[in-house]
Amino acid sequence: MKKIIRFLVLLAVIVVGFYLLMTGLVIFASLAAVGALVWVYLRYFAKSANVTHSSKGVTIDQVSPFVPTPGSASEEAKDVDVVEELRPEIVDSEVEVKPDTHDVYALYNLYEIEARAYCVSPGPKLPTIVDDIIALTNHVDADDQLRAKTYRLLGELYEADDNVVLALDYYETALALDAKVGVKRKITKLQKMTES
Structure with missing residues (x-):
């Protein structure tokens, strides 16, 4: 037990x-x-x-509003002096303020999405972004490789629209800017089409 x-x-x-x-x-x-x-x-x-938490650490986005304390009158006087210095008639007129420029790569990506959608199912007329894409080829911040990709995109749009002559012209321009843009076969195909 x-x-x-x-x-x-x-x-x-x-x-x-x-x-x-x-x-x-x-x-x-x-x-x-x-x-x-x-x-x-x-x-x-x-x-x-x-x-704000960022990949580079913590950064201050906004400054807390100034809370006056007794004895901060001299600080207020300094603030007024700073504001006086920034009046328009005092600011140097030779300082050139450049407008914000768009990120050309982001614009290209947006245009590419719409252009690819059109190429998959072409409509009766070209999309309205064609003028914007052409403007992007002349953008100051665009390098030759991006310009070449943009011209290729224009060529693809016109090829989908059955405008072989314009498509060939844009492809050749793209190839002249960047030999690795990937349009050599397209150019050969379109040249055969125009010859026949």
Whole structure:
């Protein structure tokens, strides 16, 4: 009888120990998961009014408004002097303010999406972005490789519109700007079409 009692006590100790171990692991895992979720939220989703999290660290976006304190009258006088210095008649008229330029690569990507959609299912007339794409070829910030890709895009649009002569002209211009633009086969195909 003693052996049975010892066995039952030992079994109870093992079961209770296993239960406590599993409960402890579940609690630890739960706490770890909650901690990870809090960290992810604070890292990526919680943004205060004047702090932005970026890949380069934390930067200040806004400055807290000036709260006057007793004795800050001299600070206000300095602020007024700064404002006086920025009046339009005092600002140097020779300083040239350049307008914001668009990111030409982003523009090209947008135009490419619309042009590819047109090439897949051409409509009765060319899309309205053709003039914008032509303007992009003359953009100051565009390099020859981007210009070549843009001319290729124009060639593809006109080829989808069955305007072989214009498509060939744009392909040849693209090839002249960048030999790796990938239009040699298209040029050969269109030249055969024009010869026949």
